Amino acid sequence: MMSALWWTLCGALLAGGLVAATVAAIGTTVPAGQGRIARWQAQWSGGPDAHRRIARRRMFVIAAVVTTAGVWLVSGVFVAALLLGAAVIGVPWLVSPADTVKGRIAKLEALADWTQRLSEILRLGLALEQALTTSRKNPPAAIEDEVAELADKLKAGWLPVDALRDFADRLDDVTADKVVAALMLCAVDPGPGLAADLEDVSASIREEVVQRRKIESERAKSRSAVRSMTIISLCLVLGGFLVAYTAPYGTLLGQLVLALLGAAFAGVLWWTRRLASHRPVPRFLIIDPRSRVKQQTEPAFEEFVG
Numbered sequence: 001m002m003s004a005l006w007w008t009l010c011g012a013l014l015a016g017g018l019v020a021a022t023v024a025a026i027g028t029t030v031p032a033g034q035g036r037i038a039r040w041q042a043q044w045s046g047g048p049d050a051h052r053r054i055a056r057r058r059m060f061v062i063a064a065v066v067t068t069a070g071v072w073l074v075s076g077v078f079v080a081a082l083l084l085g086a087a088v089i090g091v092p093w094l095v096s097p098a099d100t101v102k103g104r105i106a107k108l109e110a111l112a113d114w115t116q117r118l119s120e121i122l123r124l125g126l127a128l129e130q131a132l133t134t135s136r137k138n139p140p141a142a143i144e145d146e147v148a149e150l151a152d153k154l155k156a157g158w159l160p161v162d163a164l165r166d167f168a169d170r171l172d173d174v175t176a177d178k179v180v181a182a183l184m185l186c187a188v189d190p191g192p193g194l195a196a197d198l199e200d201v202s203a204s205i206r207e208e209v210v211q212r213r214k215i216e217s218e219r220a221k222s223r224s225a226v227r228s229m230t231i232i233s234l235c236l237v238l239g240g241f242l243v244a245y246t247a248p249y250g251t252l253l254g255q256l257v258l259a260l261l262g263a264a265f266a267g268v269l270w271w272t273r274r275l276a277s278h279r280p281v282p283r284f285l286i287i288d289p290r291s292r293v294k295q296q297t298e299p300a301f302e303e304f305v306g
Contacts, residue, residue: 057089064088079255083262090266091230093273103142104280105212108175110140112205114147115179119198128186128194129160146170160187165285174281175205181285226272233265 068085072078114135121131136151146167153163161184168180179201186194248254 060089060092077255077258079259079262083258083266086266087234090269091234101212101216104173105209105216106142107171108173108205108212109209110142111171111176111179112202112209113140114143115198115202115205119195119202122195122198128183128190129154132160132163132183143171160184168283168285172283174283175208177283177285179205222272222275226269229272230269 064085067088068081070081071084072081075081118131118135121134122128126134133151133154136147139147149170150163150167153166154160158166164180164184164187168177171180179198182194182197182201
């Protein structure tokens with residue numbers, strides 16, 4: 001019985017290897033998707049506030065290097081210094097993950113208000129470009145800068161499609177793409193019914209805001225657990241260093257054990273934090289590197305409005 005199972009497993013592995021070798025040699029007509037590194041870079045450095053976040057991360061990296069060097073000089077335990085240096089970067093990421101999500105929800109709520117107001121302006125008989133320029137007066141505070149930038153570009157002579165595409169890039173959200181897509185289609189092919197469509201989109205955005213807030217309230221429980229685990233662990237580690245309990249980790253074996261324990265604990269914290277985090281849905285107006293979907297070189301919408 002065991003012999004038959006063994007030969008079956010070997011046959012399956014051999015068949016899989018032959019298929020993989022054939023695909024590697026001949027290739028495939030399926031369009032290539034975004035690579036893992038490209039998705040990671042988009043999640044790490046993308047978004048409308050990328051410059052502010054990159055500057056903040058650079059500051060934490062410098063603090064981590066200084067902490068690592070200082071602890072290494074004082075304790076002589078390199079692995080401990082490396083772990084504490086990594087904690088300088090990782091702890092702020094672990095204990096305060098909800099700020100960006102709250103900002104996203106606030107922008108979505110403001111987008112719903114702006115979309116509703118835009119539909120009301122269109123019902124007055126104004127053209128789309130005039131309505132977009134008029135919407136600059138008293139826009140929702142969360143998207144005030146984006147709306148002002150859109151109006152300025154239209155006044156400067158930008159094509160409505162290009163100005164709206166830039167507006168969508170500044171908001172950087174798939175829900176905003178739904179609003180902008182309807183406006184871009186109307187800019188290319190004007191027709192009746194845009195005001196009603198915008199009202200429907202506004203209502204759907206409000207429903208999404210309600211659902212996101214419910215999800216975030218549930219995720220807050222997991223975040224509290226991660227925050228408590230992190231603070232307790234740091235207190236224990238720092239307390240051990242204060243009482244000079246570093247002798248067992250001064251040897252090579254001790255540092256290897258410390259590295260293994262630290263990596264395992266950091267992996268658990270990262271996994272828990274990942275479960276409690278919001279993963280942004282890839283946009284569809286652009287080829288979003290965050291997407292795992294295999295795409296052609298240009299999205300279909302670009303071909304329509306181009």
